[in-house]
Amino acid sequence: MVCKGSDVLTGRRSFLRSGVVAAAGAVFSGVRHGVAAAGESGSSLWTVLSHEGRDYLPLEQVGRFYGLGAMQRSGSSFALGPGEGVVKGHSASSDFHISRLKFILSYPITDLGGRLCISRVDLVKLVEPVLRPFKIAGASSVDTVILDPGHGGSDKGAVGKLGSEKDFTLDVAARAGELLGRAGYRVVYTRSKDEFVPLEERTRKANLFSRAVFVSVHFNSGGNGTGVETYAMSPRGVPSMSLEGAHLDALENYPGNQRDAENAAFATAAHAAMVVRSGLFDRGIKRARFHVLRELNLPGVLLEAGFLSNSEDMRRIASAWYRQQVAGSILEAVRNYRRAIGGAPV
Numbered sequence: 001m002v003c004k005g006s007d008v009l010t011g012r013r014s015f016l017r018s019g020v021v022a023a024a025g026a027v028f029s030g031v032r033h034g035v036a037a038a039g040e041s042g043s044s045l046w047t048v049l050s051h052e053g054r055d056y057l058p059l060e061q062v063g064r065f066y067g068l069g070a071m072q073r074s075g076s077s078f079a080l081g082p083g084e085g086v087v088k089g090h091s092a093s094s095d096f097h098i099s100r101l102k103f104i105l106s107y108p109i110t111d112l113g114g115r116l117c118i119s120r121v122d123l124v125k126l127v128e129p130v131l132r133p134f135k136i137a138g139a140s141s142v143d144t145v146i147l148d149p150g151h152g153g154s155d156k157g158a159v160g161k162l163g164s165e166k167d168f169t170l171d172v173a174a175r176a177g178e179l180l181g182r183a184g185y186r187v188v189y190t191r192s193k194d195e196f197v198p199l200e201e202r203t204r205k206a207n208l209f210s211r212a213v214f215v216s217v218h219f220n221s222g223g224n225g226t227g228v229e230t231y232a233m234s235p236r237g238v239p240s241m242s243l244e245g246a247h248l249d250a251l252e253n254y255p256g257n258q259r260d261a262e263n264a265a266f267a268t269a270a271h272a273a274m275v276v277r278s279g280l281f282d283r284g285i286k287r288a289r290f291h292v293l294r295e296l297n298l299p300g301v302l303l304e305a306g307f308l309s310n311s312e313d314m315r316r317i318a319s320a321w322y323r324q325q326v327a328g329s330i331l332e333a334v335r336n337y338r339r340a341i342g343g344a345p346v
């Protein structure tokens with residue numbers, strides 16, 4: 001199907017609004033057509049600005065590069081793209097939306113001399129692979145999915161009123177494995193029963209496979225938190241958004257960093273599907289150097305599929321129907337990711 005950019009962009013937003021399955025596929029394919037028409041032209045002139053030792057690029061140039069047209073500004077907020085905008089955010093904020101899906105930038109949008117700018121690392125490591133996954137160099141297709149149910153055995157993970165994280169993660173992985181297997185994927189589990197498996201063992205097993213992606217399933221706990229979030233490996237140098245805080249390890253180049261672009265694209269597919277299917281609050285796509293992401297040679301994500309400490313989330317997580325939705329979102333994510341990077345759908 002050949003579409004004009006603006007038609008596709010409008011359609012994509014409504015895909016997400018109506019909660020139609022394959023939201024991420026719509027994100028990917030829509031932009032693919034949209035930028036094919038305009039994104040490659042007029043892109044040679046970038047104004048690189050320096051701030052706090054980092055490079056920044058003006059958002060109006062980003063809009064032009066991706067064929068999204070002129071930037072709309074209203075107070076501290078901006079939008080790129082037709083209608084309500086496809087890419088949206090605010091000055092001094094790390095919250096960033098692409099096609100209504102929330103991303104947490106590594107550095108806030110910054111006003112430099114009256115121009116709203118995005119950091120180069122966020123542009124290169126997030127915006128680019130999300131908007132143009134089909135351009136990711138060397139992205140390998142997927143016929144195997146490694147499912148990693150968090151915790152197990154003596155490690156219960158978070159404990160809620162209606163059950164423990166380790167049991168819910170195992171159940172979601174089993175349901176996802178069933179769906180993936182039926183769809184023709186090879187499925188590998190890092191654990192398939194209630195046992196303790198060290199993190200090192202999980203990544204060692206995963207790294208035995210190629211043409212594979214890794215999905216770690218977890219549930220959250222703490223504070224007043226509610227909703228779903230998805231973690232991708234932090235690019236080198238940026239702060240981790242998990243409780244680990246900022247460490248010198250930010251400067252290391254880990255195995256997981258070989259897959260920065262694929263990680264961002266796969267996280268987008270995973271998060272879009274989970275947000276739509278779960279119906280829970282969108283906490284965004286975040287970055288962390290969790291062991292299971294850091295030591296992977298494959299593209300990987302870590303899903304936090306709701307809060308056991310929140311009574312409404314807990315009630316849902318305890319229902320088989322909800323866990324089936326999360327499992328379904330994993331199948332959908334793998335399919336959409338595979339399609340987005342240019343592989344044939346399975």
Ligand SMILES: [Zn+2]
Pocket residue numbers: 150151157158165218219
């Ligand atoms: Zn966990």
